[in-house]
Amino acid sequence: MPGLETIPRTRRRGLFAKYVTSLVGLVVFVLAVNGALEIWFSYRQTRTALIDAMAEKAEASARRIAQAMTELERQISWTTRASVQTLEQRRTDYTQLMQQVPAISQLALIDGQGREALRLTRSTGPGGGEEFWRDPQVARAAETGVSIGQTRFRNGRPFIVVAVAHAGRDPAITVAEIDLRFLSELVGDAQAGKVGIAYVIDPAGRLLASSRDSDTLGDDIASRRQVAALLRDPPQALASGQDGDGNAMLVASRPVAKLGWFVLFEQPRSQAFASIGEVLLRIAGLIALGLIVAIIASMLLARRMLVPIDALRAGASRLGGGDFGQRIEVRTGDELEELSDQFNSMAGQLRETYAGLESKVEERTRDLERSINELKALEEVGRAIASSLDLDAVLPTVAARALEITRADAVLIFSYDPLQRRFDLAEAKGIDPPTDGGVAYASIDADGSVLGDAAQSGQPIAVPDLSAAPDHPLKALALAAGFASVLVVPLLDQHGALGALVVLRRSAGDFADNLIGLMRTFAHQSELAMRNARLFREVDHKGRELASAHDTVQLQAAQLREQTDQLKDWNRSLEERVEKQLGEIERIRRLERFLAPQVAQLIASSDGHDALLDSHRREVTVVFCDLRGFTAFTEASEPEEAMNVLREYHAALGELIFRYEGTLDRFAGDGVMILFNAPIPFADHTRRAVKMAVEMRDALATLTEKWSHRGHSLGFGIGIAVGYATIGQVGFEHRLEYAAIGSVTNLASRLCAEAAPGQIIVSQRAYAMVEDWAEAQPIEPLTLKGFSRPIPAVEILRWRETSDAAADTHETRPAASAGRAS
Structure with missing residues (x-):
């Protein structure tokens, strides 16, 4: 059959290999992803559970140590009762206290003159004649009632001095030296039967107690990462660290109240996550089993698909050779069987097509002959017309x-x-x-x-x-x-x-x-x-008419040439004027992109308006507004999102500024300053400014709600002040700006800074000029930076302009326009 070629039996890449590779790869990928997720969740759960358990133990140990020290203070305070009058009675009390509290190694009595009046030392203790109560922390006990000194070490044993002032009129102080070895028993009991260690450090990073016998009390371990993090101000949260040999550890810590000590529980990471290795072995076994099953299943599936595909290929080859009576037999019950049915149907259609092809060719030939005859007839008619x-x-x-x-x-x-x-x-x-x-x-x-x-x-x-x-x-x-x-x-x-x-x-x-x-x-x-x-008849008639009018046309031609020359001169002059005006308009448009439109038009004009840009003094209304929380927003957001928020914010404000014909002084991030009554004077400049501010607040309320849906917490505040300022150009030869200088701009800026989100604060003078149109409420006088006395101010609630007031506003617009035109 023409147009069909025998399908080649060679294939660039066997379907068998493709199916096997794809299915095996998919199974391995799924098992690997599942294994990775299981390892990750096991790791997270194990880590969280261990840290939580150690944190609970650290919290319990810190609470027990704090209770033990509180109990020691209470028992020492018992000996400071006011009823004891003689040293012998005091000695008896001290002896009884040392018998009841084995942790006390020495007791001393300091009289009101700061001299040692009595000293009692446990015979089995290390003893010592040093006057440890001269510690400055102990000396403050007379002022605070109870004072705890710094930790001391003697012969590898930690001690701490506790001083308690006597109650009543007795100015004496009882000083007790506490042997802190009992701390090791407290943390050792909490760690008993568990893998890992527990220890206590003082504010200097020295070891006070440890559940491990091999540790030396008094060692400075402040260089360890977890200890250094705790000793910082403020301390950092802990979850990991290192032991003395540099091995990774899981760490949980809690502070001991009032003492500045820290209780730490640690466990080696290698032991904590030993169970993760079992998960890895289990996952490896699952992957191996899945790989074997996938290989077997893919081989069976690929072989099942290749047999009907070979049958389809052979049938297609026979169809290409012109054998349309051959049937392709595929019984798979799926798309391959449907494809074979389509091949068989196509073969039948091709056979029918060949059978009726000759009659169709004859019919097409007759149609073609008829079309040729029609074209010849049309051609003959066209030649006759032409x-x-x-x-x-x-x-x-x-x-x-x-x-x-x-x-x-x-x-x-x-x-x-x-x-x-x-x-x-x-x-x-x-x-x-x-x-x-x-x-x-x-x-x-x-x-x-x-x-x-x-x-x-x-x-x-x-x-x-x-x-x-x-x-x-x-x-x-x-x-x-x-x-x-x-x-x-x-x-x-x-x-x-x-x-x-x-x-x-x-x-x-x-x-x-x-x-x-x-x-x-x-x-x-x-x-x-x-x-x-018809045109021929009309042309013949017109020709006769034109012959009679030829002389008249020649006479009018001379007049027409003269008028044409005049018209060319007028057109040339008009084109020059239009080109000049278009250039002026384009220059004004470029200026308006960077300056307020009023200032741009004055600068671009050449009809005497430049005088309005010279420095002069005038009463102006100044409006300041900015976004609340914008600085925190920019620190937490991407720069692109910050720019999008600024574009929406500037677009909303810009439309209202141009509508009320305010002079936009500058955009400074989220801060905006607008002048009214400069450079173009307006009789109602304060009313324009306040009404514009109310509409700005309403417009920004909708915009801030939209921002809140995007997760941004932003507010909008406005400050308005009226006063005299020096108006004109500032800058240097290559860069000039139109600006207002005076205390009124500072006042408007400070009022804006005081405004809460959604609040409009105006000076008392500004409110006096719009009180017939605005509903407001007074606020407490404001103490503003740069002003020596409190400034009275008013909060604008809403605008209640009547139809008469609106008519007055419209009546002032021609005056403003006339001022601009002048």
């Missing part, structure tokens, strides 16, 4: 060729007389007037005839059976001449009807669409011939 402007020579050719192409019985061509509103016979083929009654067709009225209806609608009208059609002049004439059907095609141009092309048949029946289309083409040719003939 070669002659005489209708008597062109219309017979059109009618003869139309009669030949349509195989009708008669063709009539009528011309239309708009004055008489009738169609006159211009050419006829197939009708013999002397014998066939054709003379009756010489003239047909447009009103009430099918020719007039076709001309009015502009579309061909086909009457397949004249006997069943409504009565009209053409019907009676056609039936009388023996015709049974008629097709009327109007001849039209842009001015109206030119005539009609009528096709008559002696047999009834519908006219084919292609025949109607072909007759419309002949109608266009007839229209062209009629238009050409």
Whole structure:
């Protein structure tokens, strides 16, 4: 079969290998991802559980140590009762206290003059004659009641001094030296039977107690990462650290209240996460098992698919060779079987197509011959139209060729007389007037005839059976001449009807669409011939008229040349003025992008407005506004999001600033400053400023709600002040700005800083100028930076402008415009 080639048996890459590789890879990927997630969650759960357990133990140990020290203070305080009068009684109390509290190694009594009056030392203790109570922390016990000294170490044992002032009028102080070895027992009990260690450090990072016997008390371990983090100010949260050998440890810590000590529980990470290794082995086994199952399943699936695919390939090869009677047998019950059915169906369709191909070729050949004949007829008609402007020579050719192409019985061509509103016979083929009654067709009225209806609608009208059609002049004439059907095609141009092309048949029946289309083409040719003939007559008539008017045209030509020269001069002058004005407008537009429109127009103009930009003093209304929380927002957000928020914020404010004709002094991030009454004066400048601020607050309320939905917490505040300021240009030769300088700008800025989100604060003078239009409430006088006394201020609640006030505002606009024009 032409157009089909035998499918090659070679393949760049076998389907078997593709399916096996894909399925095995998918299974391994899924198992690997599942294993990674399981390891991660196991790690997180194990780590969290261990840290929480150690944190609970550290909290319990810190609480027990704090309770133990509190109990020691209470027992020492018992010996300071006021009823004891003699040293012997005090000695007896001290002896009893040392018997009850083994942790106390020494007790001493310091009298009101700071001398040691009594000292009692445990015989089994290390003893020592040093006056440890001279510690500055101990000396403060007289002021605070209880004072705890710094930790001391003797012979590898930690001690701490506790001083308690006596109650009542007795100015003496009892000083006790506490042996801190009991701390190791407390943390050792909490760590018993567990892997890891627990220890206590003092504020200097020295080891006070440890659950591990090999540790030396008093060692400085402040260099360890976790200890250094705790000793920082403020301390950092702990979750990991290192032991003395640099091994990674899990760490949990808690402070001991009032003492500045820290209890730490640690466990080696290698022991804590030993269970993770079992998870890894289990996952590796699952991956190996899944890999074996995937290989076996993919091999079976690939083999099951390759057998029908080979059958399809062989069948396609036979179809390519022209064997359309061969059937492809595939019984898989899936898409492959459906594909084989489609191949078989295609083979049957191809066989049927070949069977009917010859008849279709003959039919197409006949259509082609008919089309060629039609084109030849149209070509002949076109040559006749191009070669002659005489209708008597062109219309017979059109009618003869139309009669030949349509195989009708008669063709009539009528011309239309708009004055008489009738169609006159211009050419006829197939009708013999002397014998066939054709003379009756010489003239047909447009009103009430099918020719007039076709001309009015502009579309061909086909009457397949004249006997069943409504009565009209053409019907009676056609039936009388023996015709049974008629097709009327109007001849039209842009001015109206030119005539009609009528096709008559002696047999009834519908006219084919292609025949109607072909007759419309002949109608266009007839229209062209009629238009050409009419134009020829008109041109001939106009030629005679032009000959008579030639002399007049020559006379007027000289006048026209003179007027043309004047018009060229005027056009040249007008173009120069327009070009200059367009340049001025473009310059103003460029300036308005960087300056306030009022300032830009003054700078760009050259009609005396520059004086308004010179330094002068004037009363102005200054509006300051900015966003609350914008600095924190920019620190926590991406720069692109901050720029998006600023664009929305500036767009919302800018529309209101231009509407109320304020002068935008500057954009400084989220801060905006607007001037009113400069450089263009306004009689109602304060009212404009306050009303604009109320609308700004309403507009920003909607915008801040939108921002809050995006997770941004931003507010909007406004401050307004009225006063005199020096107005003009500031800067240097290459960079000038229009600015206002004076205390009024500082006041507006400070009022804006005091405004809460959604609040408008105005100076008392500004409120006095708008109190008839604005509803407000007084606030406490404000102490502002840069002002020596409190500033009275008012909060604007809402704008309640009446129709009369609105009319007054509109009346002030012409005055403002007049001020601008001046």
